[in-house]
Amino acid sequence: MAIVMESDRGEINAENIAIRVAEWIKSCEKTLDFVYSNAPSELSVLDALQGNPSLKICDPYGYISEEPLTKKVESIENENGKPVKKTANISGDLTVKLTTGEELSGRWVDGRREGQGIIHGQRLDKI
Numbered sequence: 001m002a003i004v005m006e007s008d009r010g011e012i013n014a015e016n017i018a019i020r021v022a023e024w025i026k027s028c029e030k031t032l033d034f035v036y037s038n039a040p041s042e043l044s045v046l047d048a049l050q051g052n053p054s055l056k057i058c059d060p061y062g063y064i065s066e067e068p069l070t071k072k073v074e075s076i077e078n079e080n081g082k083p084v085k086k087t088a089n090i091s092g093d094l095t096v097k098l099t100t101g102e103e104l105s106g107r108w109v110d111g112r113r114e115g116q117g118i119i120h121g122q123r124l125d126k127i
Contacts, residue, residue: 072098
């Protein structure tokens, strides 16, 4: 992609292009400085639990063998849609269907969902 700027006389002005590109780069640096220079403060579990729970969106599920998840598992399928037996150290790209109607999809390693994942269901659709 080429950047073309014209001066007031209608001709291409390389000096103006260089100045505008330098300004753009500087503004990008400032944006990144803001992101990297402002580390978030620590948030304890107790702090995170404060306030109205209906206004919070989070992933409440950790290990498949721990409550509340272990009691809510209806079925587990692999990426091909084939049933998988529930074990404490389950691993793979899986979809876990819960008795609440929610589905948890993602990569499971030793019974814990890791990395990016999806949680969806009617309760979340209402939010």
